[in-house]
Amino acid sequence: MIIQKQYKFYAAHRNEQLKDKCRNLHGHRYGLVCHFEVERTGALSTLFGDFDAKIEPYLKEHYDHGMLINRTDPLYETLQDHERRTGERFRFKVFDAPTTVENLAFTLFSEITEMGFRLAQLEVRETDSSVITYTREDWIADNRDASRLTGGKKSAVTE
Ligand SMILES: Nc1nc2c(c(=O)[nH]1)N=C([C@H](O)[C@H](O)COP(=O)(O)OP(=O)(O)OP(=O)(O)O)CN2
Numbered sequence: 001m002i003i004q005k006q007y008k009f010y011a012a013h014r015n016e017q018l019k020d021k022c023r024n025l026h027g028h029r030y031g032l033v034c035h036f037e038v039e040r041t042g043a044l045s046t047l048f049g050d051f052d053a054k055i056e057p058y059l060k061e062h063y064d065h066g067m068l069i070n071r072t073d074p075l076y077e078t079l080q081d082h083e084r085r086t087g088e089r090f091r092f093k094v095f096d097a098p099t100t101v102e103n104l105a106f107t108l109f110s111e112i113t114e115m116g117f118r119l120a121q122l123e124v125r126e127t128d129s130s131v132i133t134y135t136r137e138d139w140i141a142d143n144r145d146a147s148r149l150t151g152g153k154k155s156a157v158t159e
Pocket residue numbers: 015022026099100101102126127128129130
């Protein structure tokens with residue numbers, strides 16, 4: 001059986017490797033549709049609230065109103081320097097790869113799996129017109145070959 005749960009968060013990011021508008025620092029309302037494989041053991045399977053109790057606070061703490069940033073993006077060093085000079089603190093979600101929606105899907109799939117849930121697939125909406133469907137097969141393939149995340153460099157996501 002599949003249970004579908006939806007979550008959202010707001011975050012800034014840019015894709016420093018692109019030469020178009022996506023290079024600008026900008027924000028999205030990221031929408032998640034989680035498809036969980038669950039066992040039916042009686043009248044109920046996993047309670048909807050059991051998903052929410054782990055996933056919602058995690059997204060609030062690590063993603064919401066934060067900034068997704070590639071560790072190698074020069075802007076990251078600049079913003080860290082700002083933190084050091086002013087004492088101000090930003091919420092960074094640091095990737096060891098570009099902050100594409102594909103890499104975000106890999107990271108979230110890994111983190112939600114780590115919480116003890118079994119995802120069949122994860123849809124991530126970046127804009128009104130752009131949504132990706134990231135499957136368990138995609139996740140297995142990305143884990144087998146982390147260079148898929150970076151387009152060559154052997155390292156994976158995140159902190
Ligand atoms: N395969 C991917 N393509 C793009 C990604 C990505 O992560 N993976 N990201 C972007 C940009 O970050 C961008 O913010 C989204 O771009 P786009 O869909 O073009 O934005 P809009 O919907 O605002 O574009 P309009 O067509 O003008 O409405 C780009 N591509």
